[in-house]
Amino acid sequence: MKHILFTLRQCDSELLDDESYIRDMLAKAAECANSTLLGIQSHKFSPQGVTAIAMLAESHISIHTWPETGEAVCDAFTCGDHTDPHDAFIFMKSSLLSKRWVYQTVKRPVI
Numbered sequence: 001m002k003h004i005l006f007t008l009r010q011c012d013s014e015l016l017d018d019e020s021y022i023r024d025m026l027a028k029a030a031e032c033a034n035s036t037l038l039g040i041q042s043h044k045f046s047p048q049g050v051t052a053i054a055m056l057a058e059s060h061i062s063i064h065t066w067p068e069t070g071e072a073v074c075d076a077f078t079c080g081d082h083t084d085p086h087d088a089f090i091f092m093k094s095s096l097l098s099k100r101w102v103y104q105t106v107k108r109p110v111i
Helices: 019-032 085-095
Strands: 002-009 037-044 050-056 059-066 071-078 100-107
Touching (some): 002 085
Antiparallel strands (some): 002 071, 037 050
């Protein structure tokens, strides 16, 4: 099991507030992670912000955006030797034009 927690900073505010773009980005991030996309749920907040989750056969990828500060808090959690959530992280930071980011890999025990 591989779990990456990451915060993307200094992102493009318009992209962070575009629910359709966020949904498409999550679908492509799942593909980049070599995961099986089961579905995407999202919500557009008023006046701004998007929260979305890509449900994967191997777990999930999530994002919560704050366009007013140019930030997104995300995670990518996958199971299976064939997946790589780090590739989803790389794709998402590039897609949102992030100029700064922090990330942490969390080791999850196999039970």
